[in-house]
Amino acid sequence: MDKKQFEKWVHRFGQSSSFVLLLLMVAFPITVSAVYNQWPNFGQIWPGILTVILMLAPWWPGETIGYMPTMGPGALYQSYITGNVTALRMPATIGTMNAIGLEPNTDGCHTMAIIACGASNFVTVILLFLGLLLSVPLQPVLYSETLQPAFSNAIPALFGGLIAQSILKGKKQLLYYIPLVIFAYLLNLTGLNGAYVMLITVVVGALEYFVLDFLIPKKTGKTLVK
Amino acid sequence: MKEIINAGWMYAFVAVIIIGILVQNFIMMRKAWNHAKNDLKLDDSQIRKGLINGILVSIVPTIPVIVVLLTLVPMLGSPLPWLRLSVIGSATGESIAADAGVQSVGETLGIGTITMVGWTAACWVMSMGNSSSLLWSTFAIRPISKMYGAAEKVDMRLVLGIGAGCLAGTMAYAAVNFGLKYIPKGMTTFWAFAASFCLGVVITLVNKKLKKSWLNDFLMAICMLFGMFIACVV
Structure with a gap:
């Protein structure tokens, strides 16, 4: 399978699977309201929905245009489903590029980005599930005052090393x-x-x-x- | 109320969506693995590096998301925050969306403070607002990718140059957004970033001299843990 065929498959599968997940996401509140016969007053909630969209929308062009050469379409489809594109999926991709020595905007880079982002998505989903299951025993650790600065600064700490590695290439x-x-x-x-x-x-x-x-x-x- | 927002069918609904995400990821990863191995001739150890990197980099930064999940569960029940933080949601975004939803019907987000009306509003605002991201990715990624493809036909060096430039811009933005902008307010965050950066410099330079590739593989994880440690100390 050459680059063109692979990319074609990525788009076809990425678009169709994203669309199915979009429908499922939208179906959740509709089903909840239908089951309990509790429909919201749309006149009241539309500003809230608009607020969330306006909070997210400015990032879309920057992330998609800016990250496309590094992450490629496949990893972007994956990342937009689980979110945290800048904080988690992008560092996972760049870390992989640096470790293997790949150049951005190449077939190898885009292919490996799918594997790195996929692994990152699995970790997030599994850890959230475990967090839900172990919520009671985990609370003393997660809410520990001593560890709080570490958890709230995990992402800046992640980017420090990544930027050093990238600059010194x-x-x-x-x-x-x-x-x-x-x-x-x-x-x-x-x-x-x-x-x-x-x-x-x-x-x-x-x-x-x-x-x-x-x-x-x-x-x-x-x-x-x- | 507590039983309604923690209903068994809601858990099942969320589980179906999350399994759908895992299946999508698995199919894409398997295809990418075969493409990397058979067409790009990368060996298994290199591909495994990508997999391990993705795992290592994601474990610790997911902890703040779990904290938000555990904060929202007593207010909104388990299925809704579990769904919202597993799909599209980020730690800060979901808290804001939940608050916007509850406030739009004149209620306040808190434990035992919201009625079924407030919960339904939060559910709609969180789900519909964030789903717009999926709408964007479904329809915008392909044309933007094609735009890069068209540039490739003009000159491959141009595409590689632009790719490297976009990456440089992203890294420069990250350096400011996650580190430099916290001077002088928010020095703990700055020190976490700076400590990780300095150790990253040392490890990269040592690695260049000693050619220890494992150091490069674990650089991000080591630097992140060091930065987090410094955040606790300062």
Whole structure:
């Protein structure tokens, strides 16, 4: 199966399975209301639904456009079903890329992203189930005041090592990433919504590579940094 | 009320959806494994690295999600939070969605404070609001992927360059969002990030000298645990 055939299968299966799960998700509140004959007043709840959509929507273009080269379509279909795209699925993918030495936007990278994200999804689903089953014995650990800072800072701690590993991949990464970090930091100081900070930084990152790695070498015949 | 929101049929309904997710993931992973092995000629040990990485990276960051689950269960019963946090939901997003739902009918989210009207509103707002993400992924991923495919036909180097640029942008954003923006407010978070980053630098440099690939494989897990430890100490 070549890259094109595999991608075609991924889209067909990803779209159809996502749609089935969407229908099941929507069916849950409908079934609840039908069983108990307890329908909500839609005039009252629509602002709540809109609030949730508006909270999520700014992230969609940034995540899909920005993460597509790294995660590929398959891992994105998987990740959108279980959520936590930035906090869990993206680091799982980049960690795998770094460990195996894969380049973004390649067939190998997109294929391995499916395996890494799938494994990550399994872990989340299984741990949540175990959390539900063991809710009583787990409470002293989960609510321990001593361990609280560790749990609430798990994701920043996860990204620290990941960013170090990515930046130190080579001279090029070191030189290209640092100005981008400064740019993102300054952009964040403007108070702009985080979703737009992400989208703009990703676009600027793509432009940086486009100019320094593609346009200039194409015109001059010389590579700036190897 | 407690019996209604913890009804057996609701557990069964949620279990069906969650099994559906696991089946979808399993089918995709099996197909990807075969593609990696047979067509891309990656060996089993490399593919297994991807699998182990996905598992290791996800265990600890799932703990805050379990904490939110256990916080919501006394208020909303078990099936609804279990469903919402297993499908699409994030720890913060679900708490906000539940609160928005309950407040839209004039009630307050708390233990024993919501009626069936409030619970139904929370159920609808959480399910419908978050399902919009699935609607987006179902219809937007394919055209965006095709856009990258079209660029590939123009010049492969262009696509690889843009891919590397997007990744650089993502990492730069993550460095700010999960670390630098916490200076000076939220220094515990910053130190967790910084400690993990510094250990990551040390391990990467040692690894480059000693060529110990296992260090690279477990770098993220080791750095994360170190960062979490520092968060408890500072």
